[in-house]
Amino acid sequence: MGFENxxxxxxxxxxxxxxxxxxxxxxxxxxxxxxxAVIGASAWWVLRxxxxxxxxxxxxxxxxxxxxxxxxxxxxxxxxxxxxxRRLVAEAGREYxxxxxxxxxxxGQVVADVHxxxxxxxxxxxxxxxxxxxxxxxSSNDHVISLNYPxxxxxxxxxxxELTAPVTYPSWSQWEGPAGVGAxxxxxxxxxxxxxxxxxxxxxxxxxxxxxxxxxxxxxxVAGALGVSANFGPEAGAWNALLSEREKLRQQIVTDRARESxxxxxxxxxxxAAACNTLSQGLMIIDRKGxxxxxxxxxxxxxxxxxxxxxxxDVVDFIQEQEVVDTIRAxxxxxxxxxxxxxxxxxxxxxxxxxxxxxxxxxxxxxxxxIIIEDITQQRVAESARNTFVAQATHELRTPxxxxxxYVETALEQGDSxxxxxxxxxxxxxxxxxRLERTVGDILSVAEIEAGSYQINKDDVRMDxxxxxxESDYEAQAKEKxxxxxxxxxxxxPVLQGDRDKILLAxxxxxxxxxxxxxxxxxxxxxxxxVGSRLVVEVTDTGxxxxxxxxxxxxxxxxxxSDPRVAETPGSGMGLALAQEVxxxxxxxxxxxxxxxxxxxxxxxxxxxx
Amino acid sequence: xxxxxQQHGAVTVLKVDGPIVGVDADELKGRLLQAQSDAxxxxxxxxxxxxxxxxxxxxxxxxxxxxxxxxxxxxxxxxANETVRQVLELTGLAALFEHFEDANSAVxxxx
Numbered sequence: 001m002g003f004e005n006x007x008x009x010x011x012x013x014x015x016x017x018x019x020x021x022x023x024x025x026x027x028x029x030x031x032x033x034x035x036x037a038v039i040g041a042s043a044w045w046v047l048r049x050x051x052x053x054x055x056x057x058x059x060x061x062x063x064x065x066x067x068x069x070x071x072x073x074x075x076x077x078x079x080x081x082x083x084x085x086r087r088l089v090a091e092a093g094r095e096y097x098x099x100x101x102x103x104x105x106x107x108g109q110v111v112a113d114v115h116x117x118x119x120x121x122x123x124x125x126x127x128x129x130x131x132x133x134x135x136x137x138x139s140s141n142d143h144v145i146s147l148n149y150p151x152x153x154x155x156x157x158x159x160x161x162e163l164t165a166p167v168t169y170p171s172w173s174q175w176e177g178p179a180g181v182g183a184x185x186x187x188x189x190x191x192x193x194x195x196x197x198x199x200x201x202x203x204x205x206x207x208x209x210x211x212x213x214x215x216x217x218x219x220x221x222v223a224g225a226l227g228v229s230a231n232f233g234p235e236a237g238a239w240n241a242l243l244s245e246r247e248k249l250r251q252q253i254v255t256d257r258a259r260e261s262x263x264x265x266x267x268x269x270x271x272x273a274a275a276c277n278t279l280s281q282g283l284m285i286i287d288r289k290g291x292x293x294x295x296x297x298x299x300x301x302x303x304x305x306x307x308x309x310x311x312x313x314d315v316v317d318f319i320q321e322q323e324v325v326d327t328i329r330a331x332x333x334x335x336x337x338x339x340x341x342x343x344x345x346x347x348x349x350x351x352x353x354x355x356x357x358x359x360x361x362x363x364x365x366x367x368x369x370x371i372i373i374e375d376i377t378q379q380r381v382a383e384s385a386r387n388t389f390v391a392q393a394t395h396e397l398r399t400p401x402x403x404x405x406x407y408v409e410t411a412l413e414q415g416d417s418x419x420x421x422x423x424x425x426x427x428x429x430x431x432x433x434x435r436l437e438r439t440v441g442d443i444l445s446v447a448e449i450e451a452g453s454y455q456i457n458k459d460d461v462r463m464d465x466x467x468x469x470x471e472s473d474y475e476a477q478a479k480e481k482x483x484x485x486x487x488x489x490x491x492x493x494p495v496l497q498g499d500r501d502k503i504l505l506a507x508x509x510x511x512x513x514x515x516x517x518x519x520x521x522x523x524x525x526x527x528x529x530x531v532g533s534r535l536v537v538e539v540t541d542t543g544x545x546x547x548x549x550x551x552x553x554x555x556x557x558x559x560x561x562s563d564p565r566v567a568e569t570p571g572s573g574m575g576l577a578l579a580q581e582v583x584x585x586x587x588x589x590x591x592x593x594x595x596x597x598x599x600x601x602x603x604x605x606x607x608x609x610x
Numbered sequence: 611x612x613x614x615x616q617q618h619g620a621v622t623v624l625k626v627d628g629p630i631v632g633v634d635a636d637e638l639k640g641r642l643l644q645a646q647s648d649a650x651x652x653x654x655x656x657x658x659x660x661x662x663x664x665x666x667x668x669x670x671x672x673x674x675x676x677x678x679x680x681x682x683x684x685x686x687x688x689x690a691n692e693t694v695r696q697v698l699e700l701t702g703l704a705a706l707f708e709h710f711e712d713a714n715s716a717v718x719x720x721x
Contacts, residue, residue: 297680301647301650377620378652381620382721551616
């Protein structure tokens with residue numbers, strides 16, 4: 001594990017072995033090391049055994065010599081044959097390579113010695129002390145064998161044989177065993193190397209695969225770094241094939257993801273383009289050179305250009321609004337674009353008012369600005385109409401209020417003295433008060449319609465009573481304006497299911513309008529008839545009428561006909577709009593060309609009449 | 611077939627009286643395209659007077675609606691009668707248009 005850790009920590013460039021050797025080399029080194037250790041141990045054991053054998057043989061030899069000499073010495077000393085004894089000792093010393101061989105009496109006198117100079121006692125006495133002395137212990141080592149043999153000379157006394165022999169180890173035989181072991185080991189090593197050489201490539205292949213797996217675990221993903229040489233055998237080939245397959249799969253995945261991403265981006269781009277084209281606002285992107293990079297269909301329509309032609313062109317070449325062009329040029333000339341809004345009135349007709357909102361493009365290097373174009377013509381028209389309405393409504397409120405105050409003042413000042421004048425004042429105050437009430441009601445109704453809270457509360461509505469009340473209300477006004485007011489009503493009118501107040505409001509507006517826009521000497525006729533389950537009320541006048549083009553818009557809120565005679569007469573432009581809304585909620589309403597206003601409301605209870 | 615052109619503020623309202631059949635459809639198509647171009651898409655087709663519409667008429671309305679869709683606009687139909695509504699529903703073309711109860715409501719939608 002330690003070796004593996006070292007190998008793992010080393011980068012391929014710094015590894016001490018070639019590819020695949022990380023596994024093979026330790027095995028080789030291990031086997032060689034063990035083999036050498038075995039050879040060494042075997043040689044040492046053989047050498048040791050040989051030395052022990054040599055020493056044992058020498059010891060046996062020395063003991064044998066000692067036995068022979070001791071037996072011979074005891075006989076020869078008993079017979080006083082000293083010369084023979086000394087000759088025997090000298091020959092034994094020479095024959096058996098003894099460094100010391102002598103016969104010593106208990107008194108220490110040497111009777112015979114392998115070296116003649118060592119003899120200290122020339123004549124053997126008849127006897128000597130019978131007390132036997134202690135024989136010194138043998139002292140031997142690996143190189144010398146020293147023996148002391150006790151002698152018992154019959155009839156004379158004890159003696160001892162001292163013998164010292166060197167142990168000589170023959171040099172050739174000492175190294176013969178280790179050399180043999182070494183030779184055998186060398187042969188085994190050679191065989192091992194031979195086998196190693198034969199299997200190395202296969203083992204290297206496995207080692208290389210193992211190294212690749214370790215690298216893979218460490219995060220290496222490049223196929224080139226993980227591959228092994230094909231010379232390492234079939235395992236290496238299989239491994240490389242696996243890597244190749246893995247690389248193909250990886251590339252396929254990357255390619256698929258790229259395709260998916262590109263496809264998704266393209267799809268998203270198409271979706272965005274389609275979404276931009278559904279915008280009613282114009283959208284244009286300007287690049288950093290002032291060219292149109294993108295514009296949607298609405299932008300092309302507002303700018304009255306062909307999209308394909310406009311793309312890539314300098315925007316100042318096809319934007320006709322000078323104020324917008326100046327703003328764009330200022331954006332490029334200055335420190336950059338800032339959010340700017342430019343409203344351009346293209347003049348009369350339907351060209352209208354366009355609002356150009358110019359914004360800097362954020363988060364992109366290619367686009368400089370985004371221009372959003374809005375058509376605000378209708379909003380401007382509505383604003384104008386509202387302004388007119390406010391002015392007219394103010395007038396509509398102020399006029400009856402002024403009249404009320406004036407007649408109240410007159411009644412207070414002169415009423416006591418002139419009862420007829422007081423009655424006239426009160427009548428006018430009453431009429432103006434109801435006019436004021438209707439105007440306020442109109443304004444509130446318009447506000448409710450705008451807020452979506454306008455509601456119809458249906459109940460029984462007696463139309464004969466309502467029309468009678470209206471006739472009474474407008475009789476004086478018509479007489480004052482010298483207009484003939486006729487209510488052409490059938491003897492019986494149905495009872496409607498509807499909102500009385502609102503129907504009354506609608507009829508007030510219709511009849512009031514008719515009287516308002518009919519000159520003196522004219523005629524206003526209110527007729528009603530039951531058609532099936534419906535009640536049709538017609539207000540016909542001989543007034544200024546409505547042009548065909550304005551038949552529909554005249555029902556728009558705050559709309560006033562373009563006839564200059566209409567402009568001369570105060571009005572809020574709400575009356576017909578409210579009347580239409582009321583009748584629409586009860587049933588259809590139609591306007592016929594000319595002087596007819598035709599309201600058609602459903603009668604209740606399947607045409608119930610009274 | 612008669613075509614009445616009215617201006618409601620900045621909005622052009624084309625009111626058609628009579629059936630849209632045969633060659634009338636071509637005339638209507640020309641008027642609608644011209645009006646939508648002039649008014650920058652502020653256009654309402656008041657269908658209250660359209661009593662009948664044939665395949666040619668439908669094709670005309672679809673063509674105009676497609677043309678307006680290119681500029682982010684929609685053809686606004688107002689007060690279409692039950693017959694016309696059913697024809698549009700049955701042919702699956704109703705979604706191409708914006709429908710309003712009356713012309714004023716359609717005009718207000720431009721605010």
